[in-house]
Amino acid sequence: MPSPTIAIVGRPNVGKSTIFNRIAGERISIVEDTPGVTRDRIYTKGEWLNQEFNVIDTGGIDLSEEPFKDQIKHQAEIAIEEADVIIFVTSVREGVTEDDELVANILYKSNTPVVLAVNKADNPELRNDIFDFYTLGLGEPFPISGSHGIGLGDVLDEAAKHFPDKTYTQEDSMIYFSLIGRPNVGKSSLINAMLGENRVIVSEIEGTTREAVDTRFVSASGQEFTMIDTAGMRKRGKVYEKTEKYSVMRAMRAIERSDVVLMVLDAKEGIREQDKKVAGYAHEAGCAIILVVNKWDLLEKKTNTMRKFEEKVRNEFLYLDYAPIIFVSAKTTQRLQQLPDLIERVGLNQNLRVPSSVLNDVIMDAVAINPTPTDKGRRLKIFYATQVSVKPPTFVIFVNDENLMHFSYSRFLENQIRRSFEFEGTPIRIIPRKRK
């Protein structure tokens, strides 16, 4: 289930990223280990009173080519569009500035709830200076100190009051998918082409505005899909939509709600670092993945063009060896009609459960081919294996000592499992556990 989202807005230097880092807290190290969400992250998870939420630091969305006023305006718009609650950060040291008023005016006109934080209130005297901020018309100002970690709890308490009720229940038979990829790879062209070929279900889904931009359709086989809008396809033309960071953030948000992710690549432009980061995130999240090479019409085809391209893609996405690759063109619609069936197939694989008896036969056969590793004279002993969950399929392997299960052996077992069962398109997880 997707978590509520908080966006942090405010003019530069008020302390947005300081606050963002505090909210992210100890989770940051986890996030930093995930490919793609390093240093310059603008999107992370936080937790308050056992409630998980997402946080966006709009200040990190680089719009530096734009005039200053437009930048803060666009950051506020992004917050309104993406968030359930906005934390508007100001600074007691500078008082209410013209730029604060500019941001306040934009926020004031939206329906998104706003919590007004007055930062840099490091000591009690400064905390008395916050009353001016009532003039922004956004209700009670909360004095905080991001760098000292004071007052943030009150702000989060207030924000949590506005978290939406759990309205996003997902339907079991439905497959939720999204198209992710850099700006201009052709995501919205593909979406429009796909929707042109399938029967779109017009429904009035109640709930948040974000859910309303999801599109439901039925494929020829009768499978129902919900396509999660990734690129703001429905309302195009905003400057920030074509920035890399915004597209990464959008992708990460979509991945959270998706069963299947279509990683769209541009045949002409090739693969970029950004693509690998986002795909890595989808893999970590347990999504089924299809690599979609779009704009195939732009390549001059010689013998083996496709095979060579596939090799290149495989080399760049080593850990995605399970993901099918399809070469399409949104322009000519080449092979697009195969996409729904492919999504359905990998979606089913992601839900596959294998019986323990068969699984254990496979594992024992595997051990017979390739004996378990030893370390300092001790050998890994496997007792039995069982599948504990789907989405993605997750296997617990009971062993004498989980430290003896080396990555390479785990990888070998994964390959053996993949040989025996149809897990194309989905990551699988293997968790060694010491038998008590």
Ligand code: GDP
């Ligand atoms: P951003 O541009 O809004 O993201 O602001 P930063 O988080 O980068 O902070 C700008 C400057 O303000 C940095 O030098 C921070 O160390 C400083 N700063 C942030 N929070 C506080 C605070 O609570 N008190 C004081 N005194 N300085 C702060």
Ligand code: GDP
């Ligand atoms: P998005 O930013 O990923 O949503 O990309 P768009 O769908 O806006 O496409 C970016 C540009 O690529 C547009 O000019 C499209 O017309 C073009 N484009 C998209 N798909 C194809 C394709 O399959 N072939 C060709 N030749 N151009 C395409």
